[in-house]
Amino acid sequence: MNGAESLARTLLGCGVDVCFTNPGTSEMHFVAALDRVEGIRCVLGLFEGVVTGAADGYARMADKPAATLLHLGPGLGNGIANLHNAKKAMTPVVNIVGDHATYHVRHDAPLTADIEGIARPVSHWVRTSSDARSVAADGAEAVAAAITPPGHVATLILPADTAWNESDGPAAMPAVPERPTVDGDTVAGAARLLRSGENCALLLAGRALREDALHAAGRIAKATGARLMCPMSNGRLQRGAGRVAVERVPYPVDMALAMLADVRHIILVGAKSPVAFFAYPDKPSLLTPADCEAFPMAGPGDDLLGALEALADELGAPPDAAHVARAERPDPATGDLTVDALATSISALMPENAIIADEGITVGRQVPAKTRGAPPHDWLQITGGAIGLGLPMATGAAIACPDRPVIGLQADGSAMYTLQALWTQAREGLNITTVIFANRAYACLHDELTNVGALNPGRKALDMLDIGNPDLDWVALATGMGVEAGRATTAEEFNRQFAAGLACQGPYLIEAVL
Numbered sequence: 349m350n351g352a353e354s355l356a357r358t359l360l361g362c363g364v365d366v367c368f369t370n371p372g373t374s375e376m377h378f379v380a381a382l383d384r385v386e387g388i389r390c391v392l393g394l395f396e397g398v399v400t401g402a403a404d405g406y407a408r409m410a411d412k413p414a415a416t417l418l419h420l421g422p423g424l425g426n427g428i429a430n431l432h433n434a435k436k437a438m439t440p441v442v443n444i445v446g447d448h449a450t451y452h453v454r455h456d457a458p459l460t461a462d463i464e465g466i467a468r469p470v471s472h473w474v475r476t477s478s479d480a481r482s483v484a485a486d487g488a489e490a491v492a493a494a495i496t497p498p499g500h501v502a503t504l505i506l507p508a509d510t511a512w513n514e515s516d517g518p519a520a521m522p523a524v525p526e527r528p529t530v531d532g533d534t535v536a537g538a539a540r541l542l543r544s545g546e547n548c549a550l551l552l553a554g555r556a557l558r559e560d561a562l563h564a565a566g567r568i569a570k571a572t573g574a575r576l577m578c579p580m581s582n583g584r585l586q587r588g589a590g591r592v593a594v595e596r597v598p599y600p601v602d603m604a605l606a607m608l609a610d611v612r613h614i615i616l617v618g619a620k621s622p623v624a625f626f627a628y629p630d631k632p633s634l635l636t637p638a639d640c641e642a643f644p645m646a647g648p649g650d651d652l653l654g655a656l657e658a659l660a661d662e663l664g665a666p667p668d669a670a671h672v673a674r675a676e677r678p679d680p681a682t683g684d685l686t687v688d689a690l691a692t693s694i695s696a697l698m699p700e701n702a703i704i705a706d707e708g709i710t711v712g713r714q715v716p717a718k719t720r721g722a723p724p725h726d727w728l729q730i731t732g733g734a735i736g737l738g739l740p741m742a743t744g745a746a747i748a749c750p751d752r753p754v755i756g757l758q759a760d761g762s763a764m765y766t767l768q769a770l771w772t773q774a775r776e777g778l779n780i781t782t783v784i785f786a787n788r789a790y791a792c793l794h795d796e797l798t799n800v801g802a803l804n805p806g807r808k809a810l811d812m813l814d815i816g817n818p819d820l821d822w823v824a825l826a827t828g829m830g831v832e833a834g835r836a837t838t839a840e841e842f843n844r845q846f847a848a849g850l851a852c853q854g855p856y857l858i859e860a861v862l
């Protein structure tokens with residue numbers, strides 16, 4: 349068995365059974381090994397940003413990593429923005445990056461690059477295998493590093509000769525640490541603050557945003573009146589009717605400051621103290637008021653569910669929770685296709701147990717308030733601010749959860765970064781309904797121009813923020829990649845198309861013209 353096959357068998361043995369790929373010559377032995385090893389699903393992406401974003405979406409929903417297969421430094425480089433998003437989401441990802449044979453590197457062939465240097469900023473763990481006999485153990489360590497809580501990006505670089513030379517066979521997974529328990533004194537300290545009578549908020553992130561942990565937080569809120577909050581961008585938030593709802597710290601700085609103005613103690617459960625997305629002249633970077641104290645109760649890798657349950661018990665909280673969202677949703681909108689109409693209709697028609705891949709940017713910000721009481725769903729966001737995640741993330745989520753409907757809420761400018769994901773959706777027959785918010789602009793940047801104090805912009809500046817002229821034809825783009833599509837210009841048309849998209853088994857795209 350060669351090194352490549354020992355690695356493929358090791359990955360499978362460690363539970364990694366999906367590989368998002370965009371290979372080249374240096375990865376051919378690994379491609380051949382994946383072909384030989386039963387049980388690993390290989391999914392081709394036509395750009396590496398699709399590959400890495402799909403791996404992120406997959407792991408957020410599967411709760412285990414996928415592998416990626418990337419071609420040397422340039423291939424990895426193309427995938428960096430979405431690895432950055434994955435790293436911020438604390439998503440486990442195992443990157444396998446091919447390299448030249450060890451003896452070939454010194455000749456500086458065209459594709460030679462500092463792969464470790466490219467990998468390091470977006471990886472928690474980086475290693476280049478030295479020979480075919482160590483590849484399997486390196487691969488097992490990469491998986492262990494990726495799944496060590498809360499989740500990490502691990503990058504294993506595979507020189508071609510380590511793939512084709514003889515190996516010692518697959519390696520077993522090393523021990524992976526459990527999430528540490530938060531100690532009793534820390535829990536008691538949080539309980540003291542919550543009993544102090546001063547305004548307290550729990551800021552929940554990561555694993556604390558799953559239904560069971562939210563329920564424990566809701567018990568704490570019921571017992572103490574504490575507010576429940578989450579960061580503006582989250583890897584995966586479980587929400588909808590019957591679940592404990594949390595307030596999201598808003599993106600606009602003034603709104604965030606107003607939301608947090610009365611908070612005296614912010615208890616951090618897997619979260620960092622909230623900071624502004626960007627600095628603006630004359631606005632603070634920290635969003636909590638000066639007299640607010642942060643209490644770091646649990647880090648992202650700690651046992652957040654256990655910590656919240658221990659805190660609820662310490663407080664003698666009753667079993668029922670506050671802030672449980674009631675089942676309620678509007679009727680589908682009629683008339684003009686405004687942003688409000690879109691949000692209303694999405695909420696009205698969303699099916700049970702949906703996964704929302706949200707890269708809706710300015711338009712998408714209107715949807716969460718409307719869907720609070722919609723049927724239970726998972727909400728996935730861009731966590732690292734690097735646009736171009738939405739379509740790949742939806743793709744990966746649909747591969748992780750083939751029995752659940754995936755809805756992409758997708759701003760048009762962001763969609764253009766990685767639109768090749770639509771081809772993967774068609775090829776794999778994925779159940780994804782993508783709504784393109786076709787406002788023909790980088791609308792968010794129009795707001796930002798004002799926010800940074802650059803007033804009275806001229807033609808040249810405005811042209812950098814508009815993506816019309818020519819308008820993108822999303823129906824043609826989607827159908828050109830094998831995805832059925834339609835255009836909606838009224839609410840009624842949108843309602844029909846959205847229902848049709850949800851009813852069809854494969855991918856469907858709606859260009860919602862705003």
Ligand SMILES: Cc1ncc(C[n+]2csc(CCOP(=O)(O)OP(=O)(O)O)c2C)c(N)n1
Nearest residue numbers: 709710734735759760761762789790791792
């Ligand atoms: C990788 C990357 N490049 C550029 C940006 C800067 N950026 C932020 S929002 C945005 C435009 C968003 O436009 P669109 O997706 O159409 O959403 P809208 O603002 O119109 O709602 C850009 C270019 C970014 N965040 N990430």
